[in-house]
Amino acid sequence: NAGVMQNPRHLVRRRGQEARLRCSPMKGHSHVYWYRQLPEEGLKFMVYLQKENIIDESGMPKERFSAEFPKEGPSILRIQQVVRGDSAAYFCASSPPQGGVRNTGELFFGEGSRLTVL
Amino acid sequence: SQQGEEDPQALSIQEGENATMNCSYKTSINNLQWYRQNSGRGLVHLILIRSNEREKHSGRLRVTLDTSKKSSSLLITASRAADTASYFCATVLKNSGYALNFGKGTSLLVTP
Numbered sequence: 001n002a003g004v005m006q007n008p009r010h011l012v013r014r015r016g017q018e019a020r021l022r023c024s025p026m027k028g029h030s031h032v033y034w035y036r037q038l039p040e041e042g043l044k045f046m047v048y049l050q051k052e053n054i055i056d057e058s059g060m061p062k063e064r065f066s067a068e069f070p071k072e073g074p075s076i077l078r079i080q081q082v083v084r085g086d087s088a089a090y091f092c093a094s095s096p097p098q099g100g101v102r103n104t105g106e107l108f109f110g111e112g113s114r115l116t117v118l
Numbered sequence: 119s120q121q122g123e124e125d126p127q128a129l130s131i132q133e134g135e136n137a138t139m140n141c142s143y144k145t146s147i148n149n150l151q152w153y154r155q156n157s158g159r160g161l162v163h164l165i166l167i168r169s170n171e172r173e174k175h176s177g178r179l180r181v182t183l184d185t186s187k188k189s190s191s192l193l194i195t196a197s198r199a200a201d202t203a204s205y206f207c208a209t210v211l212k213n214s215g216y217a218l219n220f221g222k223g224t225s226l227l228v229t230p
Contacts, residue, residue, distance in 0.1 A: 004160075033217050042222040043161070045211055056217060091160055095216050105149055105216055109160035 002027070006092050006110035014118050019079040019086070021113045025094030032075040033093045033107060034067055043091060049075060082117045089114045123221045124207055130227045137194045139224040141207030148210060150183055151218065152192050155204045164192075197228045
């Protein structure tokens with residue numbers, strides 16, 4: 001049973017380019033969360049999505065950042081016109097549907113995508 | 119702002135010693151979770167303690183929760199070099215389902 005899969009693991013972009021990070025949740029999980037981690041820092045919540053719906057994007061910068069979780073395929077975090085300050089590790093996590101007996105509140109994390117902006 | 123705040127920020131001990139990390143939070147909670155992150159890796163869930171529990175054990179881990187003081191502690195007994203990692207406490211982000219709010223973590227170094 002594969003865990004949360006993120007790709008690419010490492011991504012290098014020049015300033016002004018676009019970065020696309022992908023996340024496939026664990027099988028049976030319909031909730032996806034994106035977090036950003038700067039060096040030596042904790043994780044900062046960015047966005048919480050269910051299939052075809054953004055539930056909470058309160059942690060997402062208003063400009064240049066967007067996220068989606070389509071009916072088919074992985075969740076995508078898109079960063080347009082990247083700047084050096086976007087360099088960070090981006091983690092995706094997933095969980096089962098809320099309210100189900102399988103949902104203990106635990107999040108299952110991928111190994112992260114490390115973005116470097118030159 | 120971060121809901122959970124861990125202290126100390128860094129802790130260095132020798133193998134066999136116990137390691138204690140503390141976490142404080144600000145608002146009421148249903149549960150509090152602890153996660154571990156090895157360098158360059160994703161977070162792994164360690165243990166969850168509910169608001170009506172005071173103490174919980176899992177192997178060499180012991181977690182306490184004091185809701186009156188809005189604090190929790192994680193104790194790792196008989197530490198091993200493999201316990202070297204960062205440890206984060208997490209509480210549910212208000213009004214956001216199961217999205218969690220993490221502190222900055224405690225970096226634990228266990229030397230042989």
